[in-house]
Amino acid sequence: MFKVNDNYLKLPGSYLFSTVAKKQRAFEAANPDKPVIRLSIGDVTQPLAPAIVEALHRAVDEMGNPETFRGYAPDLGYEFLRNAIAQNDYQALGCHIAPDEIFVSDGAKCDSGNIQEIFSVDNKIAVCDPVYPVYIDTNVMAGRTGTYDVTHGTWSDVIYMPCHAGNNFAPELPQETPDIIYLCFPNNPTGATITKAQLQEWVDYANRTGAVIIYDAAYEAYISEADVPHTIFACEGARTCAMELRSFSKNAGFTGVRLGFTVIPKELKCKGVTLHSLWARRHGTKYNGAPYIVQKAGEAVYSAEGKIQLAAQVNYYMENARIIKDGLEGAGYEVSGGVNAPYIWLKTPHNMTSWEFFDYLLERANVVGTPGSGFGPSGEGYLRLTAFGTRESTVAAVERIKHM
Amino acid sequence: MFKVNDNYLKLPGSYLFSTVAKKQRAFEAANPDKPVIRLSIGDVTQPLAPAIVEALHRAVDEMGNPETFRGYAPDLGYEFLRNAIAQNDYQALGCHIAPDEIFVSDGAKCDSGNIQEIFSVDNKIAVCDPVYPVYIDTNVMAGRTGTYDVTHGTWSDVIYMPCHAGNNFAPELPQETPDIIYLCFPNNPTGATITKAQLQEWVDYANRTGAVIIYDAAYEAYISEADVPHTIFACEGARTCAMELRSFSKNAGFTGVRLGFTVIPKELKCKGVTLHSLWARRHGTKYNGAPYIVQKAGEAVYSAEGKIQLAAQVNYYMENARIIKDGLEGAGYEVSGGVNAPYIWLKTPHNMTSWEFFDYLLERANVVGTPGSGFGPSGEGYLRLTAFGTRESTVAAVERIKHM
Numbered sequence: 001m002f003k004v005n006d007n008y009l010k011l012p013g014s015y016l017f018s019t020v021a022k023k024q025r026a027f028e029a030a031n032p033d034k035p036v037i038r039l040s041i042g043d044v045t046q047p048l049a050p051a052i053v054e055a056l057h058r059a060v061d062e063m064g065n066p067e068t069f070r071g072y073a074p075d076l077g078y079e080f081l082r083n084a085i086a087q088n089d090y091q092a093l094g095c096h097i098a099p100d101e102i103f104v105s106d107g108a109k110c111d112s113g114n115i116q117e118i119f120s121v122d123n124k125i126a127v128c129d130p131v132y133p134v135y136i137d138t139n140v141m142a143g144r145t146g147t148y149d150v151t152h153g154t155w156s157d158v159i160y161m162p163c164h165a166g167n168n169f170a171p172e173l174p175q176e177t178p179d180i181i182y183l184c185f186p187n188n189p190t191g192a193t194i195t196k197a198q199l200q201e202w203v204d205y206a207n208r209t210g211a212v213i214i215y216d217a218a219y220e221a222y223i224s225e226a227d228v229p230h231t232i233f234a235c236e237g238a239r240t241c242a243m244e245l246r247s248f249s250k251n252a253g254f255t256g257v258r259l260g261f262t263v264i265p266k267e268l269k270c271k272g273v274t275l276h277s278l279w280a281r282r283h284g285t286k287y288n289g290a291p292y293i294v295q296k297a298g299e300a301v302y303s304a305e306g307k308i309q310l311a312a313q314v315n316y317y318m319e320n321a322r323i324i325k326d327g328l329e330g331a332g333y334e335v336s337g338g339v340n341a342p343y344i345w346l347k348t349p350h351n352m353t354s355w356e357f358f359d360y361l362l363e364r365a366n367v368v369g370t371p372g373s374g375f376g377p378s379g380e381g382y383l384r385l386t387a388f389g390t391r392e393s394t395v396a397a398v399e400r401i402k403h404m
Numbered sequence: 405m406f407k408v409n410d411n412y413l414k415l416p417g418s419y420l421f422s423t424v425a426k427k428q429r430a431f432e433a434a435n436p437d438k439p440v441i442r443l444s445i446g447d448v449t450q451p452l453a454p455a456i457v458e459a460l461h462r463a464v465d466e467m468g469n470p471e472t473f474r475g476y477a478p479d480l481g482y483e484f485l486r487n488a489i490a491q492n493d494y495q496a497l498g499c500h501i502a503p504d505e506i507f508v509s510d511g512a513k514c515d516s517g518n519i520q521e522i523f524s525v526d527n528k529i530a531v532c533d534p535v536y537p538v539y540i541d542t543n544v545m546a547g548r549t550g551t552y553d554v555t556h557g558t559w560s561d562v563i564y565m566p567c568h569a570g571n572n573f574a575p576e577l578p579q580e581t582p583d584i585i586y587l588c589f590p591n592n593p594t595g596a597t598i599t600k601a602q603l604q605e606w607v608d609y610a611n612r613t614g615a616v617i618i619y620d621a622a623y624e625a626y627i628s629e630a631d632v633p634h635t636i637f638a639c640e641g642a643r644t645c646a647m648e649l650r651s652f653s654k655n656a657g658f659t660g661v662r663l664g665f666t667v668i669p670k671e672l673k674c675k676g677v678t679l680h681s682l683w684a685r686r687h688g689t690k691y692n693g694a695p696y697i698v699q700k701a702g703e704a705v706y707s708a709e710g711k712i713q714l715a716a717q718v719n720y721y722m723e724n725a726r727i728i729k730d731g732l733e734g735a736g737y738e739v740s741g742g743v744n745a746p747y748i749w750l751k752t753p754h755n756m757t758s759w760e761f762f763d764y765l766l767e768r769a770n771v772v773g774t775p776g777s778g779f780g781p782s783g784e785g786y787l788r789l790t791a792f793g794t795r796e797s798t799v800a801a802v803e804r805i806k807h808m
Contacts, residue, residue: 001614002583003524043475053468064457071447071659113690120407137689179406210405255475256696285541286517292660
C-alpha cells in the first residue's frame with residue numbers, strides 16, 4: 001500500500017494568498033455592487049513593455065520557422081541570457097559572477113521552493129519573522145522543521161529572527177547557529193532594507209559559522225538609496241557562503257511570463273562538494289529549461305530600450321508606493337517600507353489583529369491587503385499593501401482607507 | 405556547518421543525455437568535416453504549427469495591452485486550457501475526468517520528477533527496465549532507492565520489471581509488491597505499447613495491492629492501432645489507483661515551449677488523504693503556473709486548425725519512423741517500436757554493447773543514437789533512435805547506417 005509524504009499534512013491551513021483570495025471571492029459574491037481593490041498579492045498590473053512585446057513576437061516567429069525553430073533549451077539557460085545577466089546585474093556593479101554560475105529558471109518562487117532539496121534534511125534553517133511563506137512551507141514539506149506550535153504559529157526546529165519596529169525590521173544575528181539562512185532584501189513583506197555594511201556582517205557571520213545564505217533579491221530593482229546593496233555579491237567573501245535568487249517578475253512585469261535565475265558561485269561548497277554541481281544536477285534531472293521565447297524576452301530586459309521602459313515602470317509603481325505611504329501617514333497610520341521596495345507595512349490601528357483589520361478593511365473600504373500574521377508571528381498587528389496596482393486604483397484605495 | 409543532500413552523491417555519472425551530447429561534441433570538435441546527424445534525444449525539429457504561432461502572437465499582444473494583460477496564472481492552470489484538455493483528451497473518449505482534476509505544468513519531465521515528492525520516502529517503486537532515467541534518478545535524489553550495484557547498474561530497493569523481446573517489451577506483474585508503479589506507454593525508450601486488456605490487468609493489480617500507478621502517456625498522439633489505449637482512464641477502476649502525466653512536447657512540438665499536465669482523480673487516496681490535495685498544495689507552494697502565452701498556445705492545440713496541422717506533424721514523424729524501421733530491417737537489423745511511437749529500438753549487431761555500438765555508429769556513420777544501457781540493464785545491447793529528425797536527415801542517416 002502506498003504511503004503519502006506525511007510532512008505535507010503538518011502544514012497548517014492553505015497557502016496564505018489562497019486564503020486571502022477565497023475571502024475576497026466570498027465578499028464579492030455577497031456584495032456584487034461593491035468593487036474590491038486588491039492591494040494584496042504582489043502581482044503587477046502594467047502591461048509588458050514594448051521592447052519585451054517586440055522580442056516575444058520576434059521569438060515566436062523564429063519558432064514558426066524551420067530555419068530558426070528551437071527545441072529543448074540548454075539545461076541551465078541560453079548563453080545569450082546568462083551573458084546579459086552576468087554583465088548587467090553583476091559585472092557592471094564590479095561583482096565577479098561568471099555566466100556559468102547563473103541558472104535560468106521559471107521564477108524565484110520555484111527556485112526558492114526547490115533549492116532546499118539539495119541540502120540534507122537535518123540542516124537547521126533560520127528565517128526572518130515575518131517571512132515569505134514559501135521558505136518555511138517548502139522546508140516543512142521536506143521534513144526539516146519539527147513540530148508546529150499552534151498557539152505561537154512557529155515550528156520547533158526553525159530559528160526565527162524577529163523583525164520589528166525596534167530593530168528597523170532588520171534581523172539580528174541569531175543566538176543559535178543555523179545551517180541555512182534565508183534573507184530577503186528589499187524585504188517581502190516589510191519593505192525594509194539593510195545597508196551594505198549590515199549585509200557584510202551576515203556574510204562574515206556565515207563564513208565564520210559555516211552557514212549558507214540563500215539571498216532573495218527579487219525586489220532589487222526598487223532600491224532607491226545608495227547604501228542599499230543590489231546583490232549579496234557586493235560583499236567581500238560572499239562567494240564562499242551565499243547564493244542569490246533573482247526574478248524578472250517585478251522589475252519587468254513577468255509574473256505571468258515566468259522567468260528568474262539563481263546564482264551559485266563555484267566556491268560555495270561543503271566538504272568538497274559544490275552546491276553548483278548539485279543544483280546543476282537538479283536542473284538537468286527535474287527541469288527542462290525556460291521557454292526560448294521567454295528567455296528572449298528576458299534578454300530584451302537588458303536592451304537599451306528595455307532598460308528605459310522598465311525604469312519607467314518601476315518608477316510608476318514607486319510613485320504608487322509614495323501615494324500609499326504619504327496618504328496613510330497623513331491619515332495618522334504608522335507605516336514603513338515603500339522607499340526601496342514596492343511594499344508598505346502598515347501597523348493595524350486600535351490593537352486589531354492582522355485578520356481583524358483585513359476583514360475591517362475589506363468590509364469598510366473594500367480594499368484587500370495581506371494580513372501580516374500570515375507571514376509569521378512578528379507580523380501580527382500588521383498588514384502588507386502592495387504598490388503594484390494601477391495608479392487609479394491605488395489612489396482610490398488610499399482615499400477609501402482615509403475616509404472609512 | 406550546512407550539509408548537502410547526500411543522496412545526490414549516489415547518482416552514478418551524469419544524466420544520460422548530457423553524456424551523449426558530450427560525446428557528440430567531442431567527435432565534432434575532432435572531425436569538423438563530418439556533419440553529425442542526431443537521432444538521440446527525443447527533440448522535435450518541425451517548427452510550431454501556424455495555429456500555435458497565431459495563438460502565441462495574439463497572447464503576446466494581450467500581454468502588451470493594459471486591458472488584457474495577465475499577471476500570475478491560477479495555480480493549477482487557466483480554466484480555458486483545463487476545459488479543453490478535459491473535453492478533448494478525456495470526455496471525447498468516454499473517460500470521466502473533470503477539469504479540476506487537471507494540473508497544468510511546464511512539462512512532463514518536471515512533473516515526473518516532482519511527483520515522487522508527495523509520497524513517503526519508504527515507498528518502494530517499480531519501474532520497467534529499460535526506463536526513462538528521470539523516474540529512477542529523482543527517486544535516488546529523494547533517498548528512496550537503497551544502494552547502487554555498479555556491476556549490474558541497479559538499485560537495491562527498486563523493483564525492476566524487465567522488458568525484452570521475449571515479452572514483447574511489455575512488463576509482467578512483479579513478484580514483489582511495489583507501492584508505486586511507473587508505467588509509460590507508448591514506451592520510451594522501446595517504442596512498445598500494451599493493449600487496453602493488458603493495461604486493465606495493471607489497474608486491477610494496483611487496486612488489489614493498494615499500489616498507485618504513475619502513468620506516463622507523453623507519446624499517446626503516436627498511437628496508430630485501435631486496441632492501444634490513449635489514456636489509463638479508459639480502464640475500469642483507474643480513478644482509484646492511477647494518475648496520468650501528459651505532455652505537449654511531442655504531439656505539438658513544444659519541447660522548447662514547455663507545457664504539460666498531470667491528471668489526478670479525486671478518488672485516488674491513502675487513508676483518506678487525496679493525492680489531488682497534496683499535488684495541489686505542491687503546485688500552490690513551489691510553482692507559479694505556466695506562462696499565459698504558453699497556455700494560450702496549448703489551447704490552440706485543440707482548435708480545429710490546430711488539430712489538422714498537428715496531425716500532419718505527427719504523420720510526418722511517423723513516416724520518419726517507418727523509413728528508419730523499414731530501412732534498418734531491410735539492411736538486416738533487428739528493430740522494434742516505431743508503429744505506435746516515435747522511437748525505434750534497435751538490437752546491436754554482433755553482440756556489441758550499447759556504448760560500443762553508439763561509438764561505432766558515431767565513428768562510421770556519424771549518426772548519434774542513445775545507448776539502450778543508459779535506460780537500464782535490460783537495455784544493454786540496444787540503441788534507441790528517434791523519428792523526430794527532419795525527413796532529409798532521417799533518410800540520410802538510414803542510408804549511412806545501411807552503407808557503413
